[in-house]
Amino acid sequence: MVTSLPLSLLAPVYSFVSSHRLSLAAFPFSATAALRLTAWLYPTVSSAIHHCTPLYAGLILLAVVLVLYIRSTRVRAVYLVDYACFRPPAALRVPLSKYIEHTGLAPCFDDKSVGFQSRLIERSGFGEETCLPPACHVIPPEKTLKAARAEAEQGIFSAVDAVLAKTGVGAEDIGVVVVNCTLFAPTPSMADMVVRRYGLRSDVRCFSLSGMGCSAGIAGIGLAENILQCDSRCTYALVVSTEILTSDYYSGNERAMLLQNCLFRMGASAVLLSTSRARARHAQYRLARVVRTHAGHDDRAYGCVQQEDDAAGERGIALSKDVMPVAGDTLKAHMTTLGPLVLPASELLAYALSLARRRLLLMAGQKDSSKPRVPDFRMAFEHFCIHAGGRAVIDALQRGLGLSDKQVEPSRMALHRFGNTSSSSTWYELAYLEAKCRVRKGDRVWMVGFGSGFKCNSAVWVCIRSPVPLDSGPWEGCMHRYPVAAVQRD
Structure with a gap:
């Protein structure tokens, strides 16, 4: 009885043949040409090959198949071709005094809410140039779908236009588009x-990520990396990160929900990734790895950042007091996964010995009075792009990781100049490092962000070509004023 092969075995064979059909079809012609050339150059060798032609042909075919198989299973490196950040026009800037004045004039806020927001914004670490969308400059704010779309188009299209102009990549070359925005999902x-604006090809793979918080930008990088490595037809991926503030401005008086009005500001980034080896010669960074940690199985972590309606029916994002403890616990779990992948062997050994010592003392009934050893991630990275979620977030990570003021300077300065731009903030920080000419070939950059759910995501980049910025990008015109010493000391 004849039994058919299962489809699970035929699928890889079909995929391999279809991916290399041109090479396999050309094999008989190239092999014949090689044999004819050998016969003409070396008649004696040709006579020996003539008597064993099937054997040699089989060996050559086997060699070709093995080479093609190894190339098809090898993980393709993903490179950062370039990126661009949206710089809002100066007309949209919101000095602290203007924000406080508008809050006091808004009829939706009572005196306690006005006072709370005033105190919060004064301690936020913001400068006088952070920006809000046009709809938030009127009283009361214009929370319409039309205004939200206009904000999205202004930020996203400006960033994408800039990155395409910098790289010279045509819209027809982009095979993957990932756009992430937490609150606005039209x-x-x-x-x-994006597809409509730039006339992308009909087989482009599109993904819109929503509800994932400030770590969604790194999640989008990981998604694009997986697609580029799995599908050889996709050479370029465009990853856009932004947050739309117009439609979700909170007009109530719950303190836990007022935080979103004070902390978030306009911003957007567009990142172009590629697996093209030709592009690798001009790329600035290679993506080493993306690591993601999700703590959603814990009720406290899942509910610490929640979109909900208050008692009056006003919708907003509620940030509980558990946010910082949850972020610390999630970061510890994340570092447990990330550490073995990036830390040098000497640091891993020192940490393992410290952990073994504490466990032996515990088994012996003795108490270890020394502080637990924290792995030194400064040995794994030269630069840190910590999500600029607020002064408290940056302060906590600086203490926990033992970072210097200079190492967290990009995060503090991005918070001061642009505010919390959500998932795009790490790219403003990388632009700061490049504008200061601090990144050199061989340096490793750690991007880390936190998001609702609760998540902690990391992207590790290796600089393969020292950036030579022709301008300061989003920092153009203000780079000479930074770092701001007063903010750095706080």
């Missing part, structure tokens, strides 16, 4: 907006 999606 129909058609924001990824569809």
